[in-house]
Amino acid sequence: MPTEKITLNVNGADHALVVRPDAPLLYVLRNDLELNGPKFGCGLGECGACSVLVDGKVARSCLMPVSGMAGRKITTLEGLGSVDAPDPIQQAFIENQAAQCGYCINGMVMATRALLNRNPSPSDDEIRRELAFNLCRCGTHMEILAAVRQAAGGTEQAGTPSTSKQPT
Amino acid sequence: MMDKPMTAAAPTVPNSRRAFLKGTGCLLVSFALPLSVRRAMAAGPAMDAGSQLVSKNQVDSFIAITAEGKVVACNGHVDLGTGIRTAFSQIVADELYVPLERVSMVLGDTDRTPNQGPTIASASVQSSAVPMRRAAAQARQFLIQQASRKLGIPAGALTVSDGVVSDGNGGPGLTYGELVAGEAFSMELSEDAPLKDPEEYVLVGKPVPRVDIPAKLTGGLIYVHDMRVPGMLHARIVRPPYRGRDGGEMVGNSFESVDKDSVAHIDTLIDVVTIKDFVAVVAEREEDAISAARALKVSWKTPPPLQDLSNLAEALRGNPDKVRPLEHKGDVDAALKDVPGALRATYVWPYQMHGSIGPSCGLADWKDDLLTVWTGSQNPHNLHSDIAGLLGLPEESIRVVRMEAAGCYGRNCADDAAAEAALLAQHLGRPVRVQLMREEEHGWEPKGTAQLMEVFGGVTGPNTLAYKFTTRYPSNGSPVLPLLMLGKQSNVPVVFEMGDRTAIPQYRCSDTSIDALDMAPMVRASWIRGVAALPNVFAHESFIDELAAAEKADPVEFRLRFMEDERPIALVKAVAERAQWAPRPAHQNNEPKENGLLHGRGFSQHRYVHGAFPGVGASWCAWAVEVEVDPKTGYVRVRKAVVGQDCGMMINPAGVTHQLHGNVIQAISRTLKESVSFDENGVVDLEWGAYPILTFPEVPDIDVVLMPAQGNPPLGAGESASVPGAAAIANAIFDATGIRLREAPFTPERVKAALSAHREGET
Numbered sequence: 001m002p003t004e005k006i007t008l009n010v011n012g013a014d015h016a017l018v019v020r021p022d023a024p025l026l027y028v029l030r031n032d033l034e035l036n037g038p039k040f041g042c043g044l045g046e047c048g049a050c051s052v053l054v055d056g057k058v059a060r061s062c063l064m065p066v067s068g069m070a071g072r073k074i075t076t077l078e079g080l081g082s083v084d085a086p087d088p089i090q091q092a093f094i095e096n097q098a099a100q101c102g103y104c105i106n107g108m109v110m111a112t113r114a115l116l117n118r119n120p121s122p123s124d125d126e127i128r129r130e131l132a133f134n135l136c137r138c139g140t141h142m143e144i145l146a147a148v149r150q151a152a153g154g155t156e157q158a159g160t161p162s163t164s165k166q167p168t
Numbered sequence: 169m170m171d172k173p174m175t176a177a178a179p180t181v182p183n184s185r186r187a188f189l190k191g192t193g194c195l196l197v198s199f200a201l202p203l204s205v206r207r208a209m210a211a212g213p214a215m216d217a218g219s220q221l222v223s224k225n226q227v228d229s230f231i232a233i234t235a236e237g238k239v240v241a242c243n244g245h246v247d248l249g250t251g252i253r254t255a256f257s258q259i260v261a262d263e264l265y266v267p268l269e270r271v272s273m274v275l276g277d278t279d280r281t282p283n284q285g286p287t288i289a290s291a292s293v294q295s296s297a298v299p300m301r302r303a304a305a306q307a308r309q310f311l312i313q314q315a316s317r318k319l320g321i322p323a324g325a326l327t328v329s330d331g332v333v334s335d336g337n338g339g340p341g342l343t344y345g346e347l348v349a350g351e352a353f354s355m356e357l358s359e360d361a362p363l364k365d366p367e368e369y370v371l372v373g374k375p376v377p378r379v380d381i382p383a384k385l386t387g388g389l390i391y392v393h394d395m396r397v398p399g400m401l402h403a404r405i406v407r408p409p410y411r412g413r414d415g416g417e418m419v420g421n422s423f424e425s426v427d428k429d430s431v432a433h434i435d436t437l438i439d440v441v442t443i444k445d446f447v448a449v450v451a452e453r454e455e456d457a458i459s460a461a462r463a464l465k466v467s468w469k470t471p472p473p474l475q476d477l478s479n480l481a482e483a484l485r486g487n488p489d490k491v492r493p494l495e496h497k498g499d500v501d502a503a504l505k506d507v508p509g510a511l512r513a514t515y516v517w518p519y520q521m522h523g524s525i526g527p528s529c530g531l532a533d534w535k536d537d538l539l540t541v542w543t544g545s546q547n548p549h550n551l552h553s554d555i556a557g558l559l560g561l562p563e564e565s566i567r568v569v570r571m572e573a574a575g576c577y578g579r580n581c582a583d584d585a586a587a588e589a590a591l592l593a594q595h596l597g598r599p600v601r602v603q604l605m606r607e608e609e610h611g612w613e614p615k616g617t618a619q620l621m622e623v624f625g626g627v628t629g630p631n632t633l634a635y636k637f638t639t640r641y642p643s644n645g646s647p648v649l650p651l652l653m654l655g656k657q658s659n660v661p662v663v664f665e666m667g668d669r670t671a672i673p674q675y676r677c678s679d680t681s682i683d684a685l686d687m688a689p690m691v692r693a694s695w696i697r698g699v700a701a702l703p704n705v706f707a708h709e710s711f712i713d714e715l716a717a718a719e720k721a722d723p724v725e726f727r728l729r730f731m732e733d734e735r736p737i738a739l740v741k742a743v744a745e746r747a748q749w750a751p752r753p754a755h756q757n758n759e760p761k762e763n764g765l766l767h768g769r770g771f772s773q774h775r776y777v778h779g780a781f782p783g784v785g786a787s788w789c790a791w792a793v794e795v796e797v798d799p800k801t802g803y804v805r806v807r808k809a810v811v812g813q814d815c816g817m818m819i820n821p822a823g824v825t826h827q828l829h830g831n832v833i834q835a836i837s838r839t840l841k842e843s844v845s846f847d848e849n850g851v852v853d854l855e856w857g858a859y860p861i862l863t864f865p866e867v868p869d870i871d872v873v874l875m876p877a878q879g880n881p882p883l884g885a886g887e888s889a890s891v892p893g894a895a896a897i898a899n900a901i902f903d904a905t906g907i908r909l910r911e912a913p914f915t916p917e918r919v920k921a922a923l924s925a926h927r928e929g930e931t
Contacts, residue, residue: 003435020435023455031402031454036394037387041525041574042606043458046856049525078387090385097377097822100830101249101575102384103526109385128864135856137523138249138575139833141867143826 006070010035011079021067026050028066029076037077037106041135048107048134052076058114077106080113089113092151093144100138107134112148121152218549219556219563220283231260231300231307237331237345239264239271243300244284245292246276247380248546249575250886251823252292254378258371258819259297263304263364265328266344268371268379276548276570278563286547288578288695288778293819294786294884299357306361314347366817366879373877375822380572392544392571393529393603400531400599401438402454403592404461406447408653410471411611411850414692415661418471419652420445427465434460441595446653448592450600458605473848475690477618480911481516484620484640489685494668494781498679500624503634509718510626510634513711516911517619517703517894518843521853522696523861526574527609530586531601532593539566539593543586544573551583554648555590558656566590577834579694580613584649591650607854614646615844615851616696617689619667621707627715631729634679639704641667642687646694661688668781670701670891673708674774675730684781691850697834698890701776706912709772709895713754714908722751723771723899735814736788739875740773743812746873747792754903765796768904772896776888786884787815788875791832791896793868797904802920804901805866806836812873813889816880827886828872835893837862843913 001020008015010033017032024043029035029052041049043062050062053075081087086094089112099105108131115122115130122130127148136144232240241260247253257271264271274280276287284296308328315333316323319340327336334341366372383390408422423445431437436452437460449460477483504510531542539561545551545568552568559566573582585602592600604612624636644664651657667684698705716726724744731737743749749771760766773790777783794808811832818824841860845852853859898909907922 001435020453020455023453027454030394034396035387036389036391039391039393039526040603041527042856044606044855046606047525076387077385081386083382083386083388086382086386093385094377094382097381097826099249099378099381099384100251100826101525101572102381103249103391103524103574105384106387125865128867131864133863135525135861135863137525137577137834137861139830139837139862140826141833141864142829142870145864145867 004067006066008066008069008074009072010074011076019066022065024062025052025064025066025069025074026061029061029074035076035078039103039106041104046133046135047104048111049104051107051110051134053110053114056114056117058111077109080109087113089116089147089151092147096143096147096150098140098143098147100140104134104136108136108144112151116152124149127152217553218283218547219278219552220549231264231303233307233311233344233348235345235349237270237343239266239344240274241271241300241304242274242281243296244276244281244549245287245296246546246548246570247572248287249572250827251378251820253380254376255293255819255823256297256300257379258374258376259301260304262369262371263301264308264331266331268376270331276545278549278552278566278568283549286550288546293882294784297819297882301363302361303357305363306355306358309361310355311344311347315342318342318347372819373817373821376820378823390572391526392531392542392573393526395531395542395571397531397533397599400601401450401452401596402457403448403450403589403600403602404457404605405588405602405608406449406461406464406466407608407612408445408471409468409849412615412692413471413474413850414646414649414652415659415689416472417659418469419659420655422469422471423447424467424469426467430465431460431463434463439596440464441592444654446588446591446650448588450592450596454603471849474846474850477519477690477846480518480618481514481620483690484618484642487640487642487687487690489640489687490663492665492668492684492686493682494684495672495680495682497677498634500634500636500679500681503628503679504624504626507626507628507634509715510624511711511714511718512624513622513707513714513910515621515623515703515707515710517706518912519618519691519693520616520696520838520842521610521844521859522577522580522613522616523859524574524576524580524609524613527604527606528581528585529573529601529603530582530589531599532586532589533599534593534597537565539590541566541568541586541590542571543568544576544582545570545586546576546579546582551586551648554583554651555587558587558591558648558651558654559594578616578696579646581609581649584612587648587650610854610859611851612649612692614692614694617641617643617693619700619703621704623707623711625711625715627719628678632676632678633673633715633730635673635675635677636681637671637673637707638683638685639667639671639700639707640685640687641700642689643693643695644689646692663688665781666695667700669699669783670704670774670777672777672782674736675712675727676732691846697831697887698776699778701778702835702891702894705772705774705891706894706898709774709892710898710908710910713770713895713899713902717754717902720753723754724749725751727771727773735875736773736775736790739788739790739812739814742873742875743773743790743792743810744771746812746871747810749792754899755906758904758906760799764800765798766904768795768797768900768902769793770795770896770898770900770903772892772899774892776884776891787813787888789813789888789892791892793896793900795897795900795904797901797919799905799923802916802918802923804840804897804914804916804919806840806868806897808869808871809836810871810873811889812875813885814875815883815885815888817877817882818874818885819882821874824874824885825872828889829870831886831889832870832893833862833867835890836868836897839894839897839912839914841913841915
């Protein structure tokens with residue numbers, strides 16, 4: 001398939017690229033923009049490791065053709081925060097030691113970001129349902145749940161939703 | 169100046185290692201692994217197979233102090249996502265009286281770290297950390313002696329704090345950097361270097377945050393999957409049709425032809441590489457490599473049909489075996505002749521996947537006549553030798569660098585991907601990245617093998633059993649795929665003697681007959697968490713429950729009758745107490761609750777014994793679980809698991825707790841949900857829909873009981889916690905329903921079928 005010019009807005013910056021329009025967004029993020037956050041897990045939308053936010057909603061980048069991404073705001077794990085200035089969710093995951101191998105953790109954080117964007121104080125059931133299709137093989141579920149609860153609780157306590165950094 | 173002792177002693181050390189030492193090392197402490205850990209190949213993964221570029225005679229492993237006073241510690245074991253890098257750092261920092269952040273660890277780099285065997289069996293703290301700690305202690309002792317000489321103060325009057333040696337009374341002090349600057353030292357490790365008193369530990373034993381986690385949460389460069397080099401090409405492998413089989417005449421001999429025109433339309437295609445059964449496409453862009461792999465027309469011979477694996481017990485009994493006696497005492501048959509409650513039972517464990525969330529990846533690059541291979545292998549030194557053999561190159565011209573990868577829990581395709589990348593990099597003379605697709609990892613990862621355990625046993629006295637046990641474990645080390653595809657390694661499967669792990673029951677026996685029936689794999693199979701021990705303990709701990717039920721005894725009290733060692737007895741009591749276990753026989757008056765669900769509880773305990781027989785004991789572990797069973801659907805849910813472990817001293821208690829959680833969840837997943845299906849070609853389950861694992865809504869409450877160390881040395885933690893899980897759940901299902909499930913997984917279909925057969929039997 002012939003390549004096309006496309007402009008992608010990723011983590012607040014525009015990138016002009018020449019790529020196959022049917023190329024999955026994941027490979028463009030990883031290979032052209034050299035982002036490590038979104039991971040290749042299955043290429044089938046089953047595991048969630050590749051998750052990004054598109055206009056503030058969680059999406060599986062391994063399945064999304066890059067052609068549909070023009071004009072939309074894409075946020076990756078890197079766009080949430082950094083080691084020095086982490087997003088409250090990243091901070092909660094770090095404090096709860098919510099990663100073993102950590103390969104799935106990008107998806108867990110991005111799914112949580114999207115959940116808290118629309119429901120700042122989810123119940124335990126709502127958290128579990130939201131993450132039901134994000135697979136973790138190390139069995140870090142307990143720590144991840146604790147991190148999400150903390151991130152949600154922090155939002156509640158502060159009274160200022162973490163939307164101060166909320167990517168849209 | 170470090171070159172001198174190193175080059176004189178070990179002329180084969182490659183340039184990069186010398187550069188590394190030059191840049192960092194001014195003090196080296198070497199040590200030799202105790203001979204007792206060296207194993208024969210047949211006993212399992214050889215502990216010292218693989219490359220040995222970091223000479224054991226001179227510098228087996230070492231501590232280096234830089235001129236800035238930083239500590240570089242090297243270990244041949246790797247961090248599989250378990251927090252070993254942090255635990256090792258704690259050990260070294262504590263022993264050298266420096267802050268944690270001043271220690272950096274180099275793990276599993278064939279140029280820089282000694283070959284300490286594969287990172288398996290959760291044995292890193294128990295085995296490979298011990299000599300490293302000794303090296304650190306000796307380094308400290310040496311530094312104090314240096315300071316004594318330079319300051320003119322007796323060594324006994326000097327103290328160390330924060331990497332500074334001084335008299336502790338405000339007198340002049342010397343930093344480690346000042347003490348080693350300008351001079352090189354190398355010494356053999358002394359067996360009796362005085363270790364820091366555990367009472368004085370400030371880092372070891374504390375729940376220190378893992379050093380790797382912040383970068384993992386923010387997209388740092390940690391994983392081999394994220395490694396990029398300039399000009400890197402993307403490859404995809406086109407696998408032969410015998411999916412997940414590595415034994416038999418067809419292996420390496422099935423390729424017929426390839427139609428390269430079928431991929432001529434791919435824009436950035438660089439090459440189609442075919443060498444016997446190794447077929448790869450290489451492109452500049454990853455999506456093009458994927459498209460090419462899908463489009464490439466390859467003609468293969470039809471593989472001979474795989475034997476029918478739908479009835480595993482039958483297949484395992486039919487697989488040729490060699491009896492290897494493990495323990496024979498008295499005469500079990502005679503002892504049980506007149507015992508009315510003697511039982512016979514057969515237990516079956518299914519084929520299972522390691523199920524790494526990230527399919528394996530490897531990257532290889534030629535530069536200045538040195539091939540560097542980045543890999544997520546758990547055994548980089550062994551992989552190093554494999555790659556040297558595959559490429560026909562001396563080990564000195566290859567460097568294998570271990571990076572983190574998705575958790576592997578045993579042998580996955582990490583080595584295969586790295587070797588394939590190396591092969592392609594050599595072929596093309598350019599850097600090549602090989603990324604397996606999901607269906608390749610599912611199809612080709614060496615499976616955790618199916619296993620068959622047969623038990624005949626009974627009570628022969630007030631506190632003795634007679635016990636006959638056989639176990640069939642058709643699994644080996646899984647040769648690296650390209651070696652097989654190219655015909656460089658025999659396609660006749662090797663028999664590994666690994667079925668013995670925890671085959672000896674841990675109850676007092678008057679008579680025993682314990683045999684491993686060693687056999688070759690039926691499909692590609694290698695170690696997975698708990699190795700043979702998990703299925704063996706499924707049998708032991710189900711069987712002891714069956715005996716308890718036959719005597720209408722409480723399962724915990726019944727076990728305690730036959731237990732001898734204080735530590736597991738204390739652990740069993742502690743776990744029972746935490747679970748509020750009230751003594752009663754199993755399956756007594758169990759009526760459905762109002763919601764129609766049956767509730768049950770189950771207990772199980774064992775110590776994981778691994779390594780070549782008779783093996784080494786890791787932690788003791790005990791489980792008490794609560795399950796609910798829906799009799800209408802057969803759906804089993806674990807509601808709560810109380811899991812206790814006695815692992816002696818804990819380097820990082822938070823890390824141990826996290827590892828316990830992980831092992832418990834994975835063990836529940838394997839027990840309730842997981843088995844691999846096969847057709848006549850091979851593996852059928854090629855994505856997560858066909859091979860589901862436990863999800864968030866299904867995760868139970870987990871309550872962890874960690875026994876006090878009481879001065880006991882550290883034992884392997886984590887993996888031990890997987891081992892008793894399956895039996896605890898089977899025992900709880902029996903308590904809830906009165907049905908005894910002897911074949912895992914306990915899927916709704918299987919439970920429902922057993923329940924209806926049970927009801928028919930009653931009527």
